[in-house]
Amino acid sequence: MIDRLKRRPLFIVSIIIVAFVTISAFLVMGLPALSPCSYTRGTARLITIVADLDGYNDSKSMPGQWPLASVNRCDPVTIRFTNQDIQSHGLAVDSYDVKGLSLTEGTTQFLNFTATRTGQFRVYCNIFCTVHTYMQNSLLIVT
Ligand SMILES: [Cu+2]
Incomplete structure (x- = not known):
C-alpha cells in the first residue's frame, strides 16, 4: 500500500x-501534414472568367478584389477563361499555375488543377494589355 x-x-x-x-x-x-488529395477527392468546381475591356467579369466597376471564387481543399477546379476582347489576355493563378494561359481574340481555354493547398491565391492577367490593372486582383480562396 x-x-x-x-x-x-x-x-x-x-x-x-x-x-x-x-x-x-x-x-x-x-x-x-494534411492528407494527400488522392485519398479525399472533393467536388468538381467550375469557375467562369470572361475577359474584355471591363476587366475580368466586369472587375473595372468592382471596388475590391474581383471576381472571387471559394472552393474546398482537394476540389478539382476548372477555370473556363474566355477572351471577348480583340487583344490578347492571360490568366494565371498564384502557386497553382503561374505560367497560366494566353488567349487571343475571341477564344476560350480551360485551366485545370486540384486545390491541394489552402489559402488565398491571386488570379491575374500575366501578359501586358491596355486594361491590365483591372485584371490583377481576382482571388481564389481555398479552405
Ligand atoms: Cu489582359
Missing part, C-alpha cells in the same frame, strides 16, 4: 513529461 502511494507522484510526473514532449514536438515541427 505504501509502495503504491510512493509511486503515484512518479506516474504523474511521467504524464507531464510525455505531454510536454508531445506539445513541444507539435510546436517545433508544426501540425501534421
Whole structure:
C-alpha cells in the first residue's frame, strides 16, 4: 500500500513529461501534414472568367478584389477563361499555375488543377494589355 502511494507522484510526473514532449514536438515541427488529395477527392468546381475591356467579369466597376471564387481543399477546379476582347489576355493563378494561359481574340481555354493547398491565391492577367490593372486582383480562396 505504501509502495503504491510512493509511486503515484512518479506516474504523474511521467504524464507531464510525455505531454510536454508531445506539445513541444507539435510546436517545433508544426501540425501534421494534411492528407494527400488522392485519398479525399472533393467536388468538381467550375469557375467562369470572361475577359474584355471591363476587366475580368466586369472587375473595372468592382471596388475590391474581383471576381472571387471559394472552393474546398482537394476540389478539382476548372477555370473556363474566355477572351471577348480583340487583344490578347492571360490568366494565371498564384502557386497553382503561374505560367497560366494566353488567349487571343475571341477564344476560350480551360485551366485545370486540384486545390491541394489552402489559402488565398491571386488570379491575374500575366501578359501586358491596355486594361491590365483591372485584371490583377481576382482571388481564389481555398479552405
Ligand atoms: Cu489582359
